[in-house]
Amino acid sequence: MKTWLHTFCLGAGFGAAFLAGRLVPSGTSAVELAAQGRGPVNPPPAPAQPEPVTEPAPVVYTEGGGQGVAANGFLAVTGSYGVGTSVVYVIDTVNRQLAVYEARGGSAEQRRVVLVGARRIDLDLQLEGYNDRSEYEYRRLKDLFGKRGSKDVEVRTGLEPEAGSRK
Numbered sequence: 001m002k003t004w005l006h007t008f009c010l011g012a013g014f015g016a017a018f019l020a021g022r023l024v025p026s027g028t029s030a031v032e033l034a035a036q037g038r039g040p041v042n043p044p045p046a047p048a049q050p051e052p053v054t055e056p057a058p059v060v061y062t063e064g065g066g067q068g069v070a071a072n073g074f075l076a077v078t079g080s081y082g083v084g085t086s087v088v089y090v091i092d093t094v095n096r097q098l099a100v101y102e103a104r105g106g107s108a109e110q111r112r113v114v115l116v117g118a119r120r121i122d123l124d125l126q127l128e129g130y131n132d133r134s135e136y137e138y139r140r141l142k143d144l145f146g147k148r149g150s151k152d153v154e155v156r157t158g159l160e161p162e163a164g165s166r167k
Helices: 002-021 030-035 138-146
Strands: 070-071 074-082 085-092 098-106 114-121
Touching: none
Parallel strands: none
Antiparallel strands: 070 074, 074 085, 085 098, 098 114
């Protein structure tokens, strides 16, 4: 019976000491502790600063990002478009053929060269314009250069609305 009573009294004594320490103000104030370089264990959080609004960095390819070489009627140009991923454009200038390859580095399981696409470009090179958002259409510019010596100088950008159309 003594063991149980001793354990209970010891616990009650620790509890009373704890409560007394919490209720009785200590002789050292927070200002004194701060002056001694002993501030609170967990300092108060700094006031919240609004985070500056930053735009995402533009994708910029450095000068060393791509190389080009030409020999025997072939032109090859390389570039990088991701971490560990390169692209190789191969142009056969004699037969007017284009092939595009993706090359990846890394571990043995990750390394590969993949044909992305290929096509003949001889007809592409005969187009006067396709998906062209230029200021002047090719035919209009050709007409303007043809009229250089004449008095009819009507230069338009091609961006004006058509006659009779509504905006």
